[in-house]
Amino acid sequence: MKNLVIATRGSALAMWQSEFIKSEIEKKHGINVELKSMKTKGDIILDTPLAKIGGKGLFTKELEESMLRGESHIAVHSLKDVPMVFPDGLKLAVVTKREDERDAFVSEKFASFDELPKGAIIGTTSLRRKMQLLMLRPDLEIKNLRGNVNTRLRKLKEGEFDAIILATAGLKRLNLEAKFIVPFDKDKMIPAMGQGILGIEAVDEDSVLEKIEFLMDEKALIESTIERGFVRVLEGGCQVPIGVNAEVSGETVKINAVVGLPDGSEFIKQSKVIDKKEYQKAGEELAKEFILKGAKELLKRAEDMV
Numbered sequence: 370m371k372n373l374v375i376a377t378r379g380s381a382l383a384m385w386q387s388e389f390i391k392s393e394i395e396k397k398h399g400i401n402v403e404l405k406s407m408k409t410k411g412d413i414i415l416d417t418p419l420a421k422i423g424g425k426g427l428f429t430k431e432l433e434e435s436m437l438r439g440e441s442h443i444a445v446h447s448l449k450d451v452p453m454v455f456p457d458g459l460k461l462a463v464v465t466k467r468e469d470e471r472d473a474f475v476s477e478k479f480a481s482f483d484e485l486p487k488g489a490i491i492g493t494t495s496l497r498r499k500m501q502l503l504m505l506r507p508d509l510e511i512k513n514l515r516g517n518v519n520t521r522l523r524k525l526k527e528g529e530f531d532a533i534i535l536a537t538a539g540l541k542r543l544n545l546e547a548k549f550i551v552p553f554d555k556d557k558m559i560p561a562m563g564q565g566i567l568g569i570e571a572v573d574e575d576s577v578l579e580k581i582e583f584l585m586d587e588k589a590l591i592e593s594t595i596e597r598g599f600v601r602v603l604e605g606g607c608q609v610p611i612g613v614n615a616e617v618s619g620e621t622v623k624i625n626a627v628v629g630l631p632d633g634s635e636f637i638k639q640s641k642v643i644d645k646k647e648y649q650k651a652g653e654e655l656a657k658e659f660i661l662k663g664a665k666e667l668l669k670r671a672e673d674m675v
Contacts, residue, residue: 372401373580376432376441379406380517382539386567387445389542390465390584397583405441407431429570433459436572443571443581447539448563448593451570453601462571462578464593466586468538470565470614471552472498475540476532477525480549485509485531492521492533496631496675500610501558502534503633522547534558538565556640559612559625562596588617591648598652599626603664609671610636613652620645626655628664630671637662 373394377387384406391402408431432444433456448464455461474482479489485506492514493499499511512530514521518539525533525547537552539545566589571577595615603611613626622643629636637659643651656664 372403373443373577374403374405374441376405376407376435376444378428378432379408381543382447382518383445385542386447390443390445390567390569390581393584394580398580400580405435407435433570436570442574442577443569446568446570447536448566448568449536449561451563451568453597455570458573459570460573461568462573463569463581463584464563464586464589465567465569465584467589467592468541468565469552470560471537471555472558472560472564473535473537473540474532474549474551474553475522475525475535475547476549477528477547478531481551482506482532482553489531490529492524492530495534495561496610496671497561497612498534498558499631500629500633500636501612501627503631504629504636505557505633507633518543518545536560536564555614555616555625559627559638560614562600562611562613563593564614566593568593591615591617591622591645595622595624595648595652595655598650599624599656600652602653602656603628603659603668609668609675611668615648615652617645622648622651624651624655626659628659628667630667631674635667637664637667 375387375391377383387404391404394402428450429446435441436459437456479485487508488510490510490512491502492512494513494515502509502511514533518535521533522545569581592615596613599613600611610629610631615622615624622645625640627636627638
């Protein structure tokens with residue numbers, strides 16, 4: 370294979386991610402890698418919450434169709450946006466080394482989450498973030514915030530929000546700044562499945578897969594396998610209030626998980642530590658524990674609230 374084509378969204382963060390992978394492949398193999406930029410439905414419809422228009426698969430469908438047509442070979446996603454099921458002929462081939470997976474409190478007015486006054490307006494699209502913010506502070510007003518990272522920061526600077534919540538990884542990758550950026554403790558604000566990891570979806574062909582296999586990170590593989598297993602068994606999809614984070618430390622893995630209603634009024638939250646060797650089934654087993662506590666019924670009610 371002489372040339373490799375990466376299908377990518379056109380946002381600044383998506384382009385950074387694709388440019389990074391392009392550079393790594395070119396350095397490793399000395400081949401030419403091209404970027405094929407396109408808009409997805411999720412990039413075009415910005416006035417409606419994702420949960421109402423189909424969830425995060427909206428950010429991957431057009432890229433997948435490009436690969437299936439033979440126009441491109443791989444697509445680089447934020448793993449938290451990657452659905453559980455892939456079309457025939459495509460697969461999640463690689464997960465890369467994890468960047469800081471924490472959510473970040475971002476504000477121009479207040480130095481920390483604890484300093485927010487009663488009734489402060491917080492911007493986020495994520496039902497997971499909304500749920501956990503209201504679990505911590507039921508007095509807050511949560512407003513929908515769509516658009517790319519730069520657009521969200523602009524709305525913050527223009528005074529539409531007292532604070533917004535963004536992924537720390539995206540802020541770091543784009544070298545973006547605001548007056549106050551404070552990452553949340555992962556025990557307080559459990560991140561999304563796969564947050565901070567890049568997932569490379571690829572055409573299921575050896576000539577393509579062998580070009581990207583060197584990018585696989587074992588720690589990220591263990592953590593994401595647990596997190597994706599948890600969400601898959603709960604059948605939660607990307608747009609219901611589920612937080613799950615696995616962190617490898619030596620020979621053990623700490624797992625934090627939460628499931629609940631978007632308004633934070635009811636939730637199930639649990640932490641556990643497992644032996645690293647048990648990682649392949651750990652997410653699924655934790656999900657079954659949550660199901661016994663009523664997680665499926667809670668998520669059904671959460672969907673009805675959207």
